[in-house]
Each structure stands twice: as C-alpha cells, then as structure tokens.
Amino acid sequence: MKTIRIHKHKTDSILRRHPWIFSGAIADSTDDLSDGETVTVTDAKGRFLARGHFQHATIAVRVLSFEDVEIDAAFFQSALKRAIELRKSMQLFTKENSICRLVHGEGDSLPGLVVDFYNGTAVVQCHSLGMYANIEHISNGLIAVLGKSLKAVYSKSSDTLPQRADIVDAYVYGKCETPHIAKEHGVSLSIDWVTGQKTGFFIDQRENRFLLGKYSEGKKVLNTFCYSGGFSLLALKHGASLVHSLDSSKKAIVLTEENVRINGFEDRHGSIVADAMEYMKDLPEDYDIIILDPPAFAKHREKRHKAIQGYKRLNAHAIRQIKPGGIIFTFSCSQVVDKYLFNNTIIAAAIEAGRNVRILEQLHQPADHPINAFHPEGEYLKGLVIQVD
Ligand code: SAH
Numbered sequence: 001m002k003t004i005r006i007h008k009h010k011t012d013s014i015l016r017r018h019p020w021i022f023s024g025a026i027a028d029s030t031d032d033l034s035d036g037e038t039v040t041v042t043d044a045k046g047r048f049l050a051r052g053h054f055q056h057a058t059i060a061v062r063v064l065s066f067e068d069v070e071i072d073a074a075f076f077q078s079a080l081k082r083a084i085e086l087r088k089s090m091q092l093f094t095k096e097n098s099i100c101r102l103v104h105g106e107g108d109s110l111p112g113l114v115v116d117f118y119n120g121t122a123v124v125q126c127h128s129l130g131m132y133a134n135i136e137h138i139s140n141g142l143i144a145v146l147g148k149s150l151k152a153v154y155s156k157s158s159d160t161l162p163q164r165a166d167i168v169d170a171y172v173y174g175k176c177e178t179p180h181i182a183k184e185h186g187v188s189l190s191i192d193w194v195t196g197q198k199t200g201f202f203i204d205q206r207e208n209r210f211l212l213g214k215y216s217e218g219k220k221v222l223n224t225f226c227y228s229g230g231f232s233l234l235a236l237k238h239g240a241s242l243v244h245s246l247d248s249s250k251k252a253i254v255l256t257e258e259n260v261r262i263n264g265f266e267d268r269h270g271s272i273v274a275d276a277m278e279y280m281k282d283l284p285e286d287y288d289i290i291i292l293d294p295p296a297f298a299k300h301r302e303k304r305h306k307a308i309q310g311y312k313r314l315n316a317h318a319i320r321q322i323k324p325g326g327i328i329f330t331f332s333c334s335q336v337v338d339k340y341l342f343n344n345t346i347i348a349a350a351i352e353a354g355r356n357v358r359i360l361e362q363l364h365q366p367a368d369h370p371i372n373a374f375h376p377e378g379e380y381l382k383g384l385v386i387q388v389d
Contacts, residue, residue, distance in 0.1 A: 008044045017374040021061035036129030053130020062111035077141040083108040096186040100368045107370035116199040119182035120151035123199040139172045152176040187233040207366045213238035219288040224276040229256030231291045236265040246272040280317035289327045290318045296334040315349035331383035339382040361385035
C-alpha cells in the first residue's frame, strides 16, 4: 500500500477526525497513485494519521479509519454491522416499515458509500471509486450481516461515478423484479431502483411525512415536487379530504398515481404535471396545507445567492395564497444553505407576502441519515412547519 505525507501545517483537520483530506494538504507527488486506491496517510515525520480511498480530485482522500487497521473484507463487514445494528435499534425493520438507509456515508464513517434498503433489496450507491472498487466486500458484508432478510444487492453507481464509462448498474447478489413493493409508516410504495431517481425513493423525508399525517385530517393538501408521492400518501392515510400532487416530471406523476392506486386512495387524489415555480404564482384553488420540497437549488456555494432568491419566491407565493390558518411544510436539501439561512429566507418570504407567520416545527434529516460530528457538512436537509394567520 502506498503512503502519502501531509504538509507540516495541514494536519489539524485530520487530527480533529474530519474525514476529507484536500489535495492541497498533500506534500508528496500523487502522480503514481490511481483513482480508488487505498492509501496510508502520515504526517511529515512519517507518523500514521489515517487510511482511506484516494482519488485525483479536490477531495483527494476520504478517510475510512484513523486507526492503523487493514481495509479488507473484515473491515467492511464490521463497519456494516455497526451501521445496521444502529438501524435495528431505531425500530426501522417492522411490519409497517421496510424502507431505510443502512449506510449514510460519512455519518457511518464510510465516506463515499450509500446503502438503501427496500424490503429485502439493498441498493448500493458509490460516490467514490475507492468504494466502488470494494463493491464485492460491501455486498458480502451486507449478506453476512443481514442474513435471510437480504434477497438481493443492486449496484447503482453509473450516475454518481460518470467518469467511468465501464460502470454499469447491475445486481451483484440475487435479483429482485422491479417495481417492488415496500412499506413506510404502513403505506405501500412501488419502488423501482433501476429506473427511479437516486436509489428509487427519497427515504430522508420519512419522519417529516409522518408529521404531515398528524396535521392532515379533513384538510385539502397541495404536495409540490411530489416525486413518488410520499407526502401525499401519508396525508391521505391520515384522512386528508383531498390531495393534489404536483411534479414537473410526467414519470414522477405516473409513479405517484400508481402509489395512490395500490393504497386505494384514488377517490381523494388528483395530480398535476407543471413547473412548480410557475404554478405557485397563481394557484387556481385554495389549500389548507402546502408542501414545498424542491430539489437542491444550490449544489455549490457560488449558486447560493440565486438559490436563496428561489426559495424566497417559492415560499412567498405559498404564504400569500394559503387559506387563513393554513400550514406550510417547507424544505431545503441544499447543503450550502444552512438551517439559519433557511429560516431567515422563510422569514423574508413572510415579510414579502405581508402575512403573519408562526414557526411551529423545525425539521431535519432522520436518524438513519446521521451526521458525523466531525463532518458538519453532512447536515443537508432542513425544513419548517409554519402557520399563516
Ligand atoms: N418530495 C419528494 C421528493 C422530491 S425530489 C418525496 O417525498 O419523495 C424533487 C422532485 O422535484 C423531483 O421529482 C423532480 O422531478 C421535481 N422537480 C424538479 N424541478 C421541478 C419544478 N420546477 N417543478 C416541479 N417539480 C420539479
């Protein structure tokens, strides 16, 4: 295994256990290293600091361990066991729930790895070539830890590693026909990890959908950016009188309608294919509850200002038009927009709309998307439940 040394004055963040080592911190030439290789990282005097996956990129090393241990099959198995035991302790495998995130990258000390579980199938998404190089170890580790409850492992990294044209999405263990039915809070969802966005479903809104259910009885709801309709289903399950689901993607609406159908909620549901930003300018109907869950408006810091304007506009439209006493569930999954900035943006939207707004709940990502305390960048999903007088 190759070793790279860190500049004398650049070791602080590693000693603080931040899992990313930037290329500028490396003292040695990295020309002879290949993408995905496991490397040992030392200080200028050659003392061990960390071990991780190298890549020719701004984030040059993603640290897997700050201890001097082998990164082998046993390493992956024990890291996966730790991650899965944690999910078991969260009661995420029940008759009512068969969907959860088993591995959340840095939050599980496995940077570059996401594993989502859908009622027997684990969908593995690698964000680094080092993780992809270990897909067999990862799959074997999942089989060893999950035992009979695992029927298939699907590798889905062609979108996240576009630099490698040879990476194809495929089953690495077993096989499961898609779409496949899995459950969240007792509602059935038809999930297709092969053709769907990300790993097939947005698991990170599970607890926020449950909360929406509590507010929904007898209410008329508009769910914008609905994707497969997760929020709509929880509102319908908990007695919403009518739910309209909106997405700009026809495919997403087809998915939503299928999910509404398999739960028997068709008589209280309608769908709209439209651009939410345009549609929200002048709503043709009034609503008691509006959900705003757009995709990340800013993926980089340089885009942050424009993103803020987008969130403000979208929220101002909702605040202006919602029924008196109405409730808005509003979210941002842009990592570069932190919760304070997001709150301020919603306050600015309220000022622009000229109505009184109260913050009822402050929302975030669920516990199966944990945030490594030494990697605050892992906090990305934030939301508010607001009431408009
Ligand atoms: N709320 C969803 C996840 C949203 S993902 C859930 O609970 O599962 C973001 C969704 O926004 C995607 O389905 C995407 O198709 C949709 N989208 C992106 N831009 C849009 C736009 N301008 N108007 C409406 N929908 C949009």
